[in-house]
Amino acid sequence: MNETMKFGVVVFPGSNCDFDTFHVLQNVMRQETVFLWHKDSDLQNVDCVILPGGFSCGDYLRSGAFARFSPIMAEVQKFAAAGGLVLGICNGFQILLEAGLLPGAMLRNKNLKFICQHVYIKIDNNKTPFSQAGKKNQVLSIPIAHFDGNYYAPPEMLAELERKKQIVFRYCDENGQLTEEANVNGSLHHIAGVVNEQGNVLGMMPHPERASEKILGSADGQVIFQSIIDYLEKKTDSRKKKAGRITRPVVSPLPPHIGNL
Amino acid sequence: MIDDGTLANHTLTRDEYDLIVKLMNREPNLTELGIFSVMWSEHCGYKSSKVYLKKFPTKGKYLIQGPGENAGVLDIGDGLAVVFKIESHNHPSYIEPYQGAATGVGGILRDIFTMGARPIAVLDSLRFGPLNNLKNRSVAEGVVSGISGYGNSIGVPTVGGEVYFHDCYSQNPLVNACCVGLAKKDRLFFARAEGVGNAVIYVGAKTGRDGIHGATMASAEFSKEAEQKRPNVQAGDPFKEKLLLEACLEAMAKDLVIGIQDMGAAGLTCSTTEMAAKAGTGMEINLDLVPQREDGMNPYEIMLSESQERMLIVTGQDKVKPLQEVFNKWDLEAVVIGKVTDDGQLKAYFHDELVIDIPVKAVVDLCPVYRRPVEVPDFMRKLAKFKLPEMPADLDLNQVFLQLIASPDIADKQWIFRQYDHMVQINTIVLPGADAAVLRLKGLKKGLAITLDGNSRYAYLNPKRGGEIAVAEACRNLACVGATPMGVTNCLNFGNPEKPEIMWQFKEAVEGIARACRQFDIPVTGGNVSLYNETEGQAIMPTPVLGIVGLVDDVATIPSAGFVGQRETIILLGENKEELGGSEYLSLVFDEEKGRAPELDFTLEKSVQEVCRQAIKQKLVRTAHDLSEGGLAVALAECSIKSKKGIGFEVKLNDQIRTDALLFGESQSRIILVAKEKNVGKILALARKMKVKARVIGKTGGKKMIIWHKRKKVIEQPVELVRDVWENSIPGYFKV
Numbered sequence: 001m002n003e004t005m006k007f008g009v010v011v012f013p014g015s016n017c018d019f020d021t022f023h024v025l026q027n028v029m030r031q032e033t034v035f036l037w038h039k040d041s042d043l044q045n046v047d048c049v050i051l052p053g054g055f056s057c058g059d060y061l062r063s064g065a066f067a068r069f070s071p072i073m074a075e076v077q078k079f080a081a082a083g084g085l086v087l088g089i090c091n092g093f094q095i096l097l098e099a100g101l102l103p104g105a106m107l108r109n110k111n112l113k114f115i116c117q118h119v120y121i122k123i124d125n126n127k128t129p130f131s132q133a134g135k136k137n138q139v140l141s142i143p144i145a146h147f148d149g150n151y152y153a154p155p156e157m158l159a160e161l162e163r164k165k166q167i168v169f170r171y172c173d174e175n176g177q178l179t180e181e182a183n184v185n186g187s188l189h190h191i192a193g194v195v196n197e198q199g200n201v202l203g204m205m206p207h208p209e210r211a212s213e214k215i216l217g218s219a220d221g222q223v224i225f226q227s228i229i230d231y232l233e234k235k236t237d238s239r240k241k242k243a244g245r246i247t248r249p250v251v252s253p254l255p256p257h258i259g260n261l
Numbered sequence: 262m263i264d265d266g267t268l269a270n271h272t273l274t275r276d277e278y279d280l281i282v283k284l285m286n287r288e289p290n291l292t293e294l295g296i297f298s299v300m301w302s303e304h305c306g307y308k309s310s311k312v313y314l315k316k317f318p319t320k321g322k323y324l325i326q327g328p329g330e331n332a333g334v335l336d337i338g339d340g341l342a343v344v345f346k347i348e349s350h351n352h353p354s355y356i357e358p359y360q361g362a363a364t365g366v367g368g369i370l371r372d373i374f375t376m377g378a379r380p381i382a383v384l385d386s387l388r389f390g391p392l393n394n395l396k397n398r399s400v401a402e403g404v405v406s407g408i409s410g411y412g413n414s415i416g417v418p419t420v421g422g423e424v425y426f427h428d429c430y431s432q433n434p435l436v437n438a439c440c441v442g443l444a445k446k447d448r449l450f451f452a453r454a455e456g457v458g459n460a461v462i463y464v465g466a467k468t469g470r471d472g473i474h475g476a477t478m479a480s481a482e483f484s485k486e487a488e489q490k491r492p493n494v495q496a497g498d499p500f501k502e503k504l505l506l507e508a509c510l511e512a513m514a515k516d517l518v519i520g521i522q523d524m525g526a527a528g529l530t531c532s533t534t535e536m537a538a539k540a541g542t543g544m545e546i547n548l549d550l551v552p553q554r555e556d557g558m559n560p561y562e563i564m565l566s567e568s569q570e571r572m573l574i575v576t577g578q579d580k581v582k583p584l585q586e587v588f589n590k591w592d593l594e595a596v597v598i599g600k601v602t603d604d605g606q607l608k609a610y611f612h613d614e615l616v617i618d619i620p621v622k623a624v625v626d627l628c629p630v631y632r633r634p635v636e637v638p639d640f641m642r643k644l645a646k647f648k649l650p651e652m653p654a655d656l657d658l659n660q661v662f663l664q665l666i667a668s669p670d671i672a673d674k675q676w677i678f679r680q681y682d683h684m685v686q687i688n689t690i691v692l693p694g695a696d697a698a699v700l701r702l703k704g705l706k707k708g709l710a711i712t713l714d715g716n717s718r719y720a721y722l723n724p725k726r727g728g729e730i731a732v733a734e735a736c737r738n739l740a741c742v743g744a745t746p747m748g749v750t751n752c753l754n755f756g757n758p759e760k761p762e763i764m765w766q767f768k769e770a771v772e773g774i775a776r777a778c779r780q781f782d783i784p785v786t787g788g789n790v791s792l793y794n795e796t797e798g799q800a801i802m803p804t805p806v807l808g809i810v811g812l813v814d815d816v817a818t819i820p821s822a823g824f825v826g827q828r829e830t831i832i833l834l835g836e837n838k839e840e841l842g843g844s845e846y847l848s849l850v851f852d853e854e855k856g857r858a859p860e861l862d863f864t865l866e867k868s869v870q871e872v873c874r875q876a877i878k879q880k881l882v883r884t885a886h887d888l889s890e891g892g893l894a895v896a897l898a899e900c901s902i903k904s905k906k907g908i909g910f911e912v913k914l915n916d917q918i919r920t921d922a923l924l925f926g927e928s929q930s931r932i933i934l935v936a937k938e939k940n941v942g943k944i945l946a947l948a949r950k951m952k953v954k955a956r957v958i959g960k961t962g963g964k965k966m967i968i969w970h971k972r973k974k975v976i977e978q979p980v981e982l983v984r985d986v987w988e989n990s991i992p993g994y995f996k997v
Contacts, residue, residue, distance in 0.1 A: 013592060014500050016416020020687045023703065039590075053685075055414040058500025114409050116682045145413070145682045210684050215701060215816065217690075251704030253341060254379060254443060257514055 005232050008036040008046035010076070010092075012067045017053035017089065017209060019255035024209040025050075027249040029225045038070035047232050048085040049076055051092025053145070053207060063106060063148045064094035073099055085129055085228060086201045090146055093193075093203030102196055102203045103161065104153035109146070110186025116145040118217065119184060121169040121192045121206055122176045128195050129231035130202040131168050133223050139176045140169075140220035142206040144185070149205040151187035151194075158189060169193035169204055263294060271298035277629060284623040292561045293619050299527040299565060300534065303792050306628035309758035310790040313768050316775040321784035323747040323812075330451060331372040331523065332442075333786020335748045337812055339705060342446040344378035347386075347439035347713070347752045347808045349791035353494040354436040358403025362436050363411040363497040367569050369440040370417060371523035374506050375572065377450040377513050378442030381686055382700055383412050385422040385438050386713045386752070386806040390431025392669055392994040397426075400434050402995065408438070409680040414499035415506065419681035420689050421698035422713050423806075426669045429717075432796035437752040437789075439808040441711055443702070450513055452522035454536035454544055454575045454601045459519060461533075461544060461599040462581065464588055465505045465571040468529070469554035471495045472567025482757055482795040501570040501593075508591040509572060517584040520575040530564045530624075532573040534607055538625035546599030548611040560609065560616045575601060635768050636761035644722055647855035649841055652921045656850075658975050663986055664849055665891045665925065666898060671845065672990035673902075694903070695822040696738040696887050699813060708816040710744035715806035716890070718843040719858040724766045724803050726858040728773025730929060733866050734889060735809040736781050740870035741885040741932060742819050743877035744811030749778055751788040751807050756800025758792045766803040767792075774805060780863040783809070820882040820935075823903025824910070827962040829883055830941045831910060834869045834948060834955050835931035837893065839918040845890045846925035859929045866930040868951040873932050875951075876944050884935035894924040894968060894976060896933055901966055902987055907980040911967040912959030920970045935961060 007025045011018045018035065025033040034044055043049065056067035067073070073095075080086045080101055088096040096102045109115055120141055123134045134140070153161065161167055170190035173182040183190045185205070193204030208221030268278055271294055281289055281297050289297065299305060307314065319327040325342055326334035332346035350365025366383060373380045385408055390397035412419045417440070454461070472495035512518050520540065522532040529551065537544045548563050558566075574595075576584055581597060588595035602608070607624070609617035665671055678693040690708065691699035697712035714735035720727025736746045751774060756763040778785055788808075794801045813819060841847050842856025876882050888896045901910055916923050936944055941957060948955030966983060968976035 014414070014503055016414075016503065016685055020685065023687065027703070054416060055500060055503070058414065058498070060500070113406075114413055114680045114682070116413075116684060117679055143684055145684060147413075207684075210687055213687075215690055216684075216687060217692075253339075253702035253705060254445070257511065 005031065005236060006046045007031050007033045008043055008049050009033060010036045010038060010049060010051050010072055012038045012054065012056035012070060014056045014058055015052050015054035017207065021050055021052045021089065021209045022256065024212045025225065027251045028212050029229065030249060031229065036072055038072045041071050041075055043075050043079055048087065048228055049079060051088040051095050053090030053092060056091055056095060064091060064098040067095045068099040077101070080201050083198065083200050087130060087228065088203040089207055089209065090205055093205055094148065096201060096203045101201050102194055103157055104151055104194065106148040107150040107152050108148055109150050114147045115184055116143065118143045119206060120172050120174055120182065122172045123168065124170050125165045125168045128168055128199050128202065130195065130224055130227050133227040133230055137176055139172060139174065140223060141218040142208055142211040142221050144206050146205055149185040149187065151191040153188060161194060164197060166194050166197065167191055168195050168202060263288065271295065272302060273298055277301060280629060284627060285619060292564060292617055295561050295565050296530045296617065296619065296624060299530055300624045301628045305527055305531060307790055308628055308631050309633050309764065309792060310767065311630045312632050313771040316771060317785035318775065318779050319784050321748060321782065324784050324786065325446065326786065327784060328787040331375050333748055333750055334376065334449060335810060336446060340446050342444045342449065343709060343810055344373050344376050344442040344444055345440065345750055345808065345810055346372050346787055347437055347750045347806065348372065348789040349752050349754060350436045350438065351433065351754065351791050351794055354404055355400065355432065355434050357494040358400045359407040359410070360494050360496050362404040362407030364495045364569055365436050365438045366408055366411040367497045367499065367502050368525045369438045370415065370502065371525060373440045373442035374509055375450065375521050375523045376444065377448050378444035379510060380417045380440050380442045381688060382420045382441045382698065382711060383417050383438060384420060384698065384711055384713050384808065385436065386715060387422065387424045388430040388435035388804060389426050390428055390434070391426050394431065397431055398994060404434065404436055405677050405680055411497055411499045413682040415503045416685050418683045418685045418689055419678070420683050420700065421693045421711065424674055424677060427717065427802065429801045432799070433794045433801045435754050435804060437806050439713055439750065441709065441810065448513065450518060450521050452536050453520040453540040454542050455519055455540045456577065457542060457601050457603045458578070459575050459601045460578050460581050460597050461546060461601060462574045462576065462584065462595055463551055463571065463598045464574055464595045465593055466498065466501050466568055467552040467554035468563055468566045469568045470558065470562055470566060473562060473565045482793050495567050495569050497569050504591040504593055505570050505572065508588050508593055512584055512587045515583065515587065517580045517587065518574055518576055522573050524571040524573060526567065528565060528567050534621045534624045536573065536575060537607060537621040543602040543604045543606045543621060544599060545602050545608045548609050550596055550598040552594050552596055560611045564617070633758055633764045634761040635765040637765055638762035644855050649856055650851055652919050656921070658920065658924065659978060661846065661850055662894055662976055662978065663983070665845060665895055666983055666987050667990040668845060668849055669991055671891050671895055673988045674991065675988065676991045676995065690816060691742060691819060696741040697744065699742050699816065699819060701816050706815050708813040710739050710742045710811040710813050712738040713806055713808050714738060715804055717802040717804040718848070718854055720770055720805060721802040721854065722843045722856065723858040724769035725773035726861060727803065728770040728805050729777040729861050730859065731805050731807045732774055732777035732781065733861055733929060734887065735807045737870055737887045737932065739809060739811035740873040741887050742813060743874055744813045745874065746781055746783050746809050746811045749783050749785045749807060749809050751785060751805060752791065754791045754794055754801060754804040754806065756793070756795045763800060770803055770805045774807070780867065814878065818877050818880050820877055820885045822886060823884060824900050824908040824935060824961045825883045825904065827908060829935050829961045830938055830957055831912060831959045831961060832934045832936065832941065832944055832955055833931065833958045834872055834934060834953055835865070836928065836954050837916045837918060837923055838926065838928040839922040840926045840928045841922050844892070844925060844927045846921065859927050861929050868953045869930045869932055872948045872951050872953050872955070873934065875947055876934060881936055881940040881944050882934050883937065886933045888931040888933065890927065892925040892927050898966055898983055900933060900935070901980050902984045907964060907984065908961050909963040909965045909980045910959055910961050911963065913969040914958060915971055920975055923970060924968065924975065
């Protein structure tokens, strides 16, 4: 039983959005946040595990192919099986796919190039712990930065994902239209994010941590983090809610050290 | 006895060899000769350039560390320091574009984190041959993916830079990478092997046979056989470098490092000798202990390998174990290979035999310095005689305007920077494509602005002016985001210095840069000289590239690069002169790269920049953009294109000069400011106070770009069309 609410950001060798995610959770969303080292087998009683973006293990062989063998992933598997919230962003999504925690696979972007740019996604299912703070069909401006983000699944699997409303985010244009042009990486059914059948594991290619402060051009990414916080708060009582908040974060231009791991 | 052939292979002259013998009191063996060869190469020894580089001002109010270390360091307050440097990787990038560019990025990153700074941004200055040629496209594509592959993986954003195309770069592309890092001011690390008896530790990747004599290769002209030099190019592993970065910063934070130096050009040779020379100590190492990737490597190969992602650390014997624990945590090797000594010698053992015994001071500090002959090139006389062609009476100015917009030098570079992760670390608040990139500093009001700048056409017509303008324009770019310039790094790309004409270009350009830096009161903190950018006797145009870092007091005041609203007032700071020499227009329409480079009046330039900065600080400015290639018409068009909603403009001009010069001339010291009506008076008053010519030239609004000259409509184009041309030009070349 957790005493307070707590986020854990997993650090794989080659993770490079770990500090960014940590910054947003701790300093913007004001949540208690810890780094979880990939060689550890202790999730430190966190309420939500986040697999951040980056190039885990160099993304050699295939994106996320090696990272899933890190000791921490066995714990993440157990945690997810027990209903714990797991969010995989970009490379984190790729790792969840490799680990079999989410269905489908990633192909290279359709233009065979790395793409970094702001895109629009719309919330297709706002009944998940990761999207409930948003409205259905709400359009969010969140950037992508990946080489392998072209989501693929066989037709039967896609049909099932559609039927079970597991597609949470889709690439769209500014007005929420699913145009070919807006689907920059070529994903099937414009898929930008999917949730598992149980609804507690989400993978998304766009980076909400890059769009959680106005000064960066968009704060729409907060919808995702706020959804998780709201969901967790509902699950716990108000006493714990307060205990989990950091009131005065110390913000430093230099990232925190990953600690005595 | 070493024969002439061996010396030639090591690009050493007989005189240099005699000097080595004198300094050593004996003949060197082949390994020792190899060491002198790389350390005394142009790339490492700066033997042709040193006498001129001394002219750079190296003091300034923000300065913490000037030239001589791995990178320059500036004090930005709040206990923080900015560490930055630019370096070239031109030669390798032509032979093997992907790896050449990738390892260029890797090398400059190491220069930054070896000083205890976390790299927070990379910028690149690139030069390629024209894109209508297949080979040039493949070089460009390879270089861009190399930068993207390395920078994206390691998680340092590539936030800006510049790209130009010219035939002189077809066989000598330029890849200059600049890195900026952030450190705690009192936690900087230096390349010094202090403390006799301390351990010398090799960390990072294993040593292989790649990159042997890379530095020497970068110190000679290319011939047709350039392809055969492919084995001289190193191969990069950004994942290893990411681990190395985190491990080094963690070891530094835990106080486990006394001195540290990366192994870049000249590898183990450079790091051992330089660290010892700087501390006035010596070093004894055992080459058998150096982690090796390949079997049977000999001392020569081990010492001269330029394998990437390696560092040399000096630390106390009691800290060896905890240091190794940090590196092991990151799955890296950290092996004690020797110790610091007091005899000023580098001694290396291999299979229990002493194979190297050389005085480090001789290798590092006594490289011969040449004052090579200089001579004004013949073509300068021809250039001076050039008379500007009349403007053809039937010239379609709208057509010319679109042609300029489509010129790859001016057109949208999104095809390039979309391949770079420019947002990771979530500090980039002014994205690529603006006058300068701006990074916020989390938790602080202030931010850092960084820009790279260089115009080789001006430098070709007048190297000194070219150098001056590069500095002035970089500072102007910074002014457009409200930043005050703090310090300079530069990359000087030239041809073969043994040719008096090239040496003259170099000398002139350096004098120009030095003069401009003094005028702006900013120190040169280091940089890189890349000579021998010649293939089969054909040299590149002189290409000095300036990297300048500035400080923005309050990032909330930064104006947009594009128009923001309808019916806002457009103000022009500075004067339109009848100057077309060296312009993009002259080159594109008349196929001439002649005439005089634009004039530069430092007093005016500084005042224009100050007015811009002040107006931004007072929150009077909605949009700011400097005028450069393509002149006034192109600058206005860019503001329009970069507005989110495609806001047009209507501008009326009455200058008594040729219409083509007015629209497309590249006179310096001009900035466009856009303001709301109520603030216009304040901006004009500011300008009057600073004695800067400023005037209202028109308004934003509508869906068209319209320019009048003397009551005649000379430009009228829909914003959407111009944007289309601008966006599709570069991608168009790469469509299959």
